[in-house]
Amino acid sequence: MSKDSANTSTRRSFLKSGALLAVPVAAASVPGVVLADDGLKARVKRLQDEAAIRELHQSWLRQVNAGERAARLDGAVRRITDDHAGAPDKIEIAADGRSAVGLFDCAVEVETPLARDCTLAQMAHAQGNGTFRRAERRTLTVDYTKANGTWKIAKASLTTL
Amino acid sequence: MLGTPYPKKQMHRIAYTRLTGEQITAKLDPVAGRGPKSVSPLATDFAGKSMNIVTDGGPALSYRFASNTRLSVAEDGGTAIEAGFGALDMDHICLFSHMIPGTQRGYAVIVDRDSRLATVIELWFSGYEDTREVQRQVYYGYVDAGGQAPTTRHGFTDRLEGRGYHWRQDTGMQTLEYYPSAGYSHFVELSRTGGEIGFSAPSDYVKLDDGFFVYTRTECEFSGTFTAYVIDVNRTRQMGVRLGFDEGDELHYYLFRGDGDIVGQIARFEKFADYSGDPIPAAPGTDGKPIKGGRRVYRPFRTMEKLTKEEVAKVVREHSNAFPARVTTGGAAGMAGNALPANDFLAGKTFILRYDNGPVMEYKVDSADELNWRKDGKGDWTKARYQAYETAPGLFLFGHLLEGAPNHDGHIIAADFHQGLVTCYNGFLNTPYFANEAGARTLFGVLEMDGIQPPMYRRHTRTTEMLGRCITYSYAPGLTSMHLYSTPNTVSWIIFTPDGHGGMEWSGPGDFVKIRDGIYFMYWLEEACNGTLGTVLLNLNIMHDAGIGYNCGSRGLNMSQIGAVVRHAGKFEVDKYFQIKT
Numbered sequence: 001m002s003k004d005s006a007n008t009s010t011r012r013s014f015l016k017s018g019a020l021l022a023v024p025v026a027a028a029s030v031p032g033v034v035l036a037d038d039g040l041k042a043r044v045k046r047l048q049d050e051a052a053i054r055e056l057h058q059s060w061l062r063q064v065n066a067g068e069r070a071a072r073l074d075g076a077v078r079r080i081t082d083d084h085a086g087a088p089d090k091i092e093i094a095a096d097g098r099s100a101v102g103l104f105d106c107a108v109e110v111e112t113p114l115a116r117d118c119t120l121a122q123m124a125h126a127q128g129n130g131t132f133r134r135a136e137r138r139t140l141t142v143d144y145t146k147a148n149g150t151w152k153i154a155k156a157s158l159t160t161l
Numbered sequence: 162m163l164g165t166p167y168p169k170k171q172m173h174r175i176a177y178t179r180l181t182g183e184q185i186t187a188k189l190d191p192v193a194g195r196g197p198k199s200v201s202p203l204a205t206d207f208a209g210k211s212m213n214i215v216t217d218g219g220p221a222l223s224y225r226f227a228s229n230t231r232l233s234v235a236e237d238g239g240t241a242i243e244a245g246f247g248a249l250d251m252d253h254i255c256l257f258s259h260m261i262p263g264t265q266r267g268y269a270v271i272v273d274r275d276s277r278l279a280t281v282i283e284l285w286f287s288g289y290e291d292t293r294e295v296q297r298q299v300y301y302g303y304v305d306a307g308g309q310a311p312t313t314r315h316g317f318t319d320r321l322e323g324r325g326y327h328w329r330q331d332t333g334m335q336t337l338e339y340y341p342s343a344g345y346s347h348f349v350e351l352s353r354t355g356g357e358i359g360f361s362a363p364s365d366y367v368k369l370d371d372g373f374f375v376y377t378r379t380e381c382e383f384s385g386t387f388t389a390y391v392i393d394v395n396r397t398r399q400m401g402v403r404l405g406f407d408e409g410d411e412l413h414y415y416l417f418r419g420d421g422d423i424v425g426q427i428a429r430f431e432k433f434a435d436y437s438g439d440p441i442p443a444a445p446g447t448d449g450k451p452i453k454g455g456r457r458v459y460r461p462f463r464t465m466e467k468l469t470k471e472e473v474a475k476v477v478r479e480h481s482n483a484f485p486a487r488v489t490t491g492g493a494a495g496m497a498g499n500a501l502p503a504n505d506f507l508a509g510k511t512f513i514l515r516y517d518n519g520p521v522m523e524y525k526v527d528s529a530d531e532l533n534w535r536k537d538g539k540g541d542w543t544k545a546r547y548q549a550y551e552t553a554p555g556l557f558l559f560g561h562l563l564e565g566a567p568n569h570d571g572h573i574i575a576a577d578f579h580q581g582l583v584t585c586y587n588g589f590l591n592t593p594y595f596a597n598e599a600g601a602r603t604l605f606g607v608l609e610m611d612g613i614q615p616p617m618y619r620r621h622t623r624t625t626e627m628l629g630r631c632i633t634y635s636y637a638p639g640l641t642s643m644h645l646y647s648t649p650n651t652v653s654w655i656i657f658t659p660d661g662h663g664g665m666e667w668s669g670p671g672d673f674v675k676i677r678d679g680i681y682f683m684y685w686l687e688e689a690c691n692g693t694l695g696t697v698l699l700n701l702n703i704m705h706d707a708g709i710g711y712n713c714g715s716r717g718l719n720m721s722q723i724g725a726v727v728r729h730a731g732k733f734e735v736d737k738y739f740q741i742k743t
Contacts, residue, residue: 112639118496118710118723119461119667119691120642123656127344127441127457127664132639 050091052151053100053144060142060153073156079109083137086161100144100151108138108158137161165355165740172360172383173462173689174594175408180293185265185286188412193260193267196230196245197402199416200331204248204255205229212304214270214279217314219300222268222281232259234268247416249400251393254373258402258416269389269402273315273369277304280315280367280375282389284404288454293406294385296454297377299365317438318368319343321376321392322663323427325629325733327351328399330419337735338376339653340366341427341631341645342663344441344457346378347653351738359647361666363458365389366438381458382689384408390419397421427631427731430661440662459665461690466714468597473590473713476597477569480717483546483562484530498637500724501550501707505529506557506578512613514574514583516606517620522572532561548722550698550707553680555579558698560709562720567591571711571720573696575674575682581608581615584674586684588694588711590718597713598692601684603672624675625649625743627683629733632699634706634725643730644685646673649739652685699727 065079073080086105093100111131114121124130143155207226214222223235229248233241248257253275260267265286272279281300288296301314325339335352337359343366349359360383367375369391377389390401399419406412431437443455468476484503507526514522525542526532529549533542549559552575560573568589576583585604592600605622607615627646635641643663645653653668671685679701687693697708708723 114639115495119687119693120496120636120640120654120656122464122691123459123665123667124640126459127656127658128444129441129656129658129664133659134638 049093053091056151076110078111081107083107098146102142104140106140108136109133167355178410182287192414193262194245197247197258197414197416199247201418204250207248215305216281216300216302249416251400254391256400278315295387295405298454315367315369318366319438321366321374323429325424326421327424328419328421330417332417342655342666343438344664345666347647349648358651358670361668382462424735425733440658441664465691467595470591470596473596477718483720484548496636496723499726500722503548504551507549512610516604519604552698552700552707558707573709575676575698581613582621583608584621584682586696590713599694601694621674624673627673627681629735631730633728633730636725
């Protein structure tokens with residue numbers, strides 16, 4: 001396995017290995033001689049980290065989409081969903097295992113307030129429609145850090161495709 | 162009375178009395194005792210009957226009808242109270258109404274005798290700071306006659322959206338009523354006020370079944386009068402109730418019948434499977450629950466800025482601004498997001514606009530955004546910032562402020578360099594009601610320039626070709642409205658919800674000039690609203706307009722570009738209800 005491939009996980013590879021991690025009994029039954037292999041230990045560690053990051057990511061997305069203030073990406077983003085036509089998700093874990101970067105192609109709903117600079121916009125606000133939503137395809141880049149065995153989001157940003 | 166009964170003041174200019182609760186009660190009490198009047202015969206099959214109505218989330222009403230004009234009602238199992246009432250029926254639908262004596266409340270009840278479904282409209286005064294404004298809450302339910310309760314209900318709908326009627330009531334009242342929204346409507350009183358301009362009001366639309374619907378409107382910002390009627394859409398008949406105080410504070414409470422004509426059906430813009438109504442429901446209360454009688458009402462008179470002549474002079478002196486750089490940070494970016502590009506055709510040209518019975522305006526144009534003007538050949542030339550937009554080949558819309566004019570005038574001009582004709586909407590301030598509210602006069606004239614020989618007699622002319630038309634204007638993402646040209650002198654505008662329902666609506670006086678085939682120069686005045694003079698040079702050949710707005714508020718006097726991509730939503734055939742056709 002090359003170094004690059006060791007540090008890169010696609011959605012497809014994650015799902016394959018995720019299935020392995022989802023079966024702890026089977027994992028526990030792996031012969032000790034295999035677990036003793038350093039390479040395999042590192043791989044399992046990486047897959048565990050990826051799974052934790054994936055879980056953190058999904059949890060965070062749910063918070064964003066629920067409009068929870070603490071999870072807001074910026075004032076305009078109201079919803080993020082997977083862009084299934086986009087590139088596969090990518091989670092790159094640093095060699096020291098203490099930081100990671102996730103790249104996710106997604107569809108973002110951006111809400112922009114209508115400026116109250118004309119009668120029509122004022123009426124739109126008055127009827128409860130004072131914002132305009134549009135969907136855009138973007139790449140979500142998330143920086144993760146690991147402290148005390150727990151992954152956290154350090155920074156998230158969106159770039160236009 | 163000879164002639165058309167034009168009112169001395171249109172509705173938006175009447176200073177309606179702020180009635181006290183005592184005044185309202187004093188006028189309601191005798192009416193509650195006797196019930197509503199009716200020109201048409203009342204229904205005669207109520208005497209001796211009883212009716213229990215159950216509503217979802219609303220009152221349970223137990224009625225006993227002692228006669229065809231007297232009932233007793235117990236609300237939610239309470240003490241029965243006697244009241245006068247009146248009822249009308251139409252096919253299997255009946256409508257009756259009564260007040261509750263000793264209160265400022267009452268009901269209009271609509272019952273489907275076949276399905277036993279009921280729509281109950283509770284009505285009351287003193288529910289808003291303007292106590293005369295009738296409040297309403299619509300409940301759906303059924304007549305409990307024992308046995309299993311119906312599982313269906315009447316409900317709000319957009320099925321009437323886009324329809325227009327001419328109604329002739331048994332009272333002699335004739336109206337044009339347009340339903341271009343699922344939450345508002347527009348009405349023109351032809352018989353009472355001459356139909357010069359129309360007005361807009363929040364409305365409910367309820368489907369009883371495919372043949373019968375209920376419409377309501379409350380004349381908010383005006384008299385506060387409430388009207389509700391059932392429409393038999395197949396036979397184009399109506400029966401209804403009207404409750405409220407007129408401009409003379411006389412209480413009107415009567416039932417009516419009417420016959421009508423469908424004047425048209427314009428397009429709707431919801432998705433095809435969407436027949437929902439109540440598109441702009443009221444915001445919930447602080448407890449998250451619906452507020453009884455809550456509704457979204459556009460109240461421009463209350464919210465508009467009102468400046469004195471001195472304040473106007475100050476803001477104009479300090480903050481006059483023509484065609485500022487476009488702000489693109491907002492989702493709306495004003496009304497210029499889809500505007501046509503500014504054009505430099507006028508740069509370097511010298512010409513005269515000679516208006517009939519108006520000024521002679523000389524122009525020397527320096528560049529694409531700076532010109533020099535002089536009026537009537539007098540005084541010095543004055544520099545002004547301007548913009549011009551070519552709406553059709555050789556046809557330009559341009560505008561500029563007239564610095565130094567005592568009423569802070571602005572000229573917005575449709576100049577046809579092919580025909581040598583011009584029309585100017587001359588905006589001005591210091592108008593009688595609020596100094597910052599724009600007025601407008603329409604000037605017709607010719608364009609004199611080397612190489613152009615203007616006509617001697619021909620001019621642009623006012624037109625009724627736009628009368629009854631509905632045009633949607635998409636100014637910017639998220640900012641689309643629809644114009645309804647409801648009378649030869651009215652522009653009404655409707656705001657859409659994100660899912661395409663017509664929502665809030667308002668209106669003002671307007672003017673319509675034909676420039677070329679398919680090209681019209683129009684204005685609207687936001688009187689008792691924001692005071693804006695809005696102008697559009699609409700080209701139906703390219704389905705795009707160019708426009709200029711003229712507005713004065715505390716932030717200054719502004720002339721700014723507007724522009725939209727348009728759609729033709731349809732036309733109401735109402736020419737015959739007005740006395741002129743041009």
